[in-house]
Amino acid sequence: xxxxxxxxxxxxxxxxxxxxxxxxxxxxxxxxxxxxxxxxxxxxxxxxxxxxxxxxxxxxxxxxxxxxxxxxxxxxxxxxxxxxxxxxxxxxxxxxxxxxxxxxxxxxxxxxxxxxxxxxxxxxxxxxxxxxxxxxxxxxxxxxxxxxxxxxxxxxxxxxxxxxxxxxxxxxxxxxxxxxxxxxxxxxxxxxxxxxxxxxxxxxxxxxxxxxxxxxxxxxxxxxxxxxxxxxxxxxxxxxxxxxxxxxxxxxxxxxxxxxxxxxxxxxxxxxxxxxxxxxxxxxxxxxxxxxxxxxxxxxxxxxxxxxxxxxxxxxxxxxxxxxxxxxxxxxxxxxxxxxxxxxxxxxxxxxxxxxxxxxxxxxxxxxxxxxxxxxxxxxxxxxxxxxxxxxxxxxxxxxxxxxxxxxxxxxxxxxxxxxxxxxxxxxxxxxxxxx
Ligand code: URA
Numbered sequence: 001x002x003x004x005x006x007x008x009x010x011x012x013x014x015x016x017x018x019x020x021x022x023x024x025x026x027x028x029x030x031x032x033x034x035x036x037x038x039x040x041x042x043x044x045x046x047x048x049x050x051x052x053x054x055x056x057x058x059x060x061x062x063x064x065x066x067x068x069x070x071x072x073x074x075x076x077x078x079x080x081x082x083x084x085x086x087x088x089x090x091x092x093x094x095x096x097x098x099x100x101x102x103x104x105x106x107x108x109x110x111x112x113x114x115x116x117x118x119x120x121x122x123x124x125x126x127x128x129x130x131x132x133x134x135x136x137x138x139x140x141x142x143x144x145x146x147x148x149x150x151x152x153x154x155x156x157x158x159x160x161x162x163x164x165x166x167x168x169x170x171x172x173x174x175x176x177x178x179x180x181x182x183x184x185x186x187x188x189x190x191x192x193x194x195x196x197x198x199x200x201x202x203x204x205x206x207x208x209x210x211x212x213x214x215x216x217x218x219x220x221x222x223x224x225x226x227x228x229x230x231x232x233x234x235x236x237x238x239x240x241x242x243x244x245x246x247x248x249x250x251x252x253x254x255x256x257x258x259x260x261x262x263x264x265x266x267x268x269x270x271x272x273x274x275x276x277x278x279x280x281x282x283x284x285x286x287x288x289x290x291x292x293x294x295x296x297x298x299x300x301x302x303x304x305x306x307x308x309x310x311x312x313x314x315x316x317x318x319x320x321x322x323x324x325x326x327x328x329x330x331x332x333x334x335x336x337x338x339x340x341x342x343x344x345x346x347x348x349x350x351x352x353x354x355x356x357x358x359x360x361x362x363x364x365x366x367x368x369x370x371x372x373x374x375x376x377x378x379x380x381x382x383x384x385x386x387x388x389x390x391x392x393x394x395x396x397x398x399x400x401x402x403x404x405x406x407x408x409x410x411x412x413x414x415x416x417x418x419x420x421x422x423x424x425x426x427x428x429x430x431x432x433x434x435x436x
Contacts, residue, residue, distance in 0.1 A: 069192030087353030130318030205353025248379015
């Protein structure tokens with residue numbers, strides 16, 4: 001078998017056999033398939049797609065490219081949630097301690113930034129000392145000891161996804177339903193959880209720009225889960241605008257902590273409560289979503305979820321004082337206000353998260369090539385979201401930048417992310433559909 005033949009076959013739209021997919025994954029792992037051939041194959045998949053069988057085989061191969069955790073000795077039920085990527089999506093930072101506080105141990109494998117979206121692992125590294133490269137035994141022990149762990153891709157768990165993910169990020173091969181499905185599901189299956197909630201983002205800030213495409217991705221992941229014996233629930237949620245107000249690593253960690261303190265933006269809190277109540281009901285820990293919400297809200301208002309976040313930080317070597325002192329995280333040198341035009345009152349009709357994310361990439365917050373280091377301090381805090389009333393001369397956002405030149409160089413692009421309407425604009429619902 002030769003890799004070039006697989007590339008040609010996929011370019012022609014042919015279906016691979018299970019053997020061929022195994023050859024590909026083995027080759028990725030033992031170095032026989034170089035990055036340039038894998039990139040070419042990934043691009044062919046972007047154009048030609050993968051069948052359901054190919055997607056399940058690829059997922060299985062990626063999952064078994066490393067260790068597969070058995071967490072059954074830790075608890076009967078272990079939770080996990082995964083987002084398909086969006087802008088300002090810091091849900092995991094709130095969700096994991098919240099659910100652990102509610103009695104569901106959480107074993108979470110997360111990624112770094114991908115394409116225009118930010119990654120949980122990069123965000124967590126804003127906290128001094130926070131280690132995301134937990135080994136397998138350490139990961140399991142931590143779930144046992146403190147009921148939660150968030151680790152990055154290790155050499156041990158779904159390592160084939162780690163390699164493919166890093167390449168997709170820099171080769172324009174992210175937006176493919178089967179590749180996203182295999183990437184997400186291989187990690188979920190390898191990490192050993194059995195209560196899996198998938199948050200599939202839909203909108204211009206997501207990889208799936210319409211609800212229909214997002215439903216398609218959700219259905220593919222649910223089908224892969226079923227085919228490989230691990231049922232999952234998928235929820236399609238809005239990514240027509242960034243989630244919350246903060247975009248940028250340090251700023252998003254601050255916003256997540258504020259949410260755990262009960263002072264976060266409504267949409268972020270709402271998403272965590274929606275996904276969390278679904279998990280609690282599925283786990284049989286609440287009789288319905290209403291009861292689950294009340295419990296989760298109380299864990300926030302009583303400060304218990306925040307205590308769990310602090311436990312998580314401490315367990316992973318981070319400085320737990322971060323919850324009271326945000327300044328220990330990387331700080332941008334300057335802050336600038338992005339001002340609306342001086343005249344008139346209008347309403348924000350659309351807020352293009354992708355443009356905001358691309359702007360941040362230009363400011364150094366995202367990778368341009370594999371392994372680049374990134375600036376964790378820069379970012380944007382939005383003053384208003386879709387539906388907000390903006391008066392002439394109001395600030396639309398605070399921009400955290402390295403220098404005035406940097407701010408000036410991105411100002412017009414940032415302004416172009418806002419679309420206004422002279423009339424009032426309604427918010428659209430956050431949760432669009434669920435698939436199981
Ligand atoms: N999240 C993942 O883990 N993989 C993808 O491909 C996209 C989002």
